[in-house]
Amino acid sequence: MMHNRYDVAEALETAGWTGRRRGRLGLLRHPGGASWGAATASLDSVLQCPGGETVVFADFIPAPVVIAACLAASGQLDPGKDRVELEERSAWLGCLERAGVDNWQGYDVAREYRG
Known part of the structure; x- marks a missing residue:
């Protein structure tokens, strides 16, 4: 099971998110206004939704959950x-x-x- 944030970054880039990355992590944005960022592979990450809501994902939240939330926030999950x-x-x-x-x-x- 995926738990590190590298998996999230790779999945979001595959889904068309772009941005500045430091190494394999950093800040990724979707054209619809959502953004996601992580400083390290094993620590918390943050999703900024287009409406201004902020969601913090603790390090123990599995990557598939983070990915699904990001895709939903960007309108990519129907x-x-x-x-x-x-x-x-x-x-x-x-x-x-x-x-x-x-x-x-x-x-x-x-x-x-x-x-």
Whole structure:
């Protein structure tokens, strides 16, 4: 599981955030007005939302949570779209189960992957 802030910086840059970095960290901004910064890989980081709200992420907050908050603040995370995709995947899984996917030879292996 990702916990360091390098992972956050890399994910935000992949999502189009830009800015000044010192080494692998620094201050990144989204064109929509959100900004995120961290001084070190293992310490707190800060998200400044376009509306002026400030969110401080303690060092123990997992990187995926920080990434999701930053993407949501910048308008890059669409809960409606994500919900629709999950509902479609759930419906497809239901169809597979009704069709007997549990009789598939690799079914047990797939369940082991899932944990």
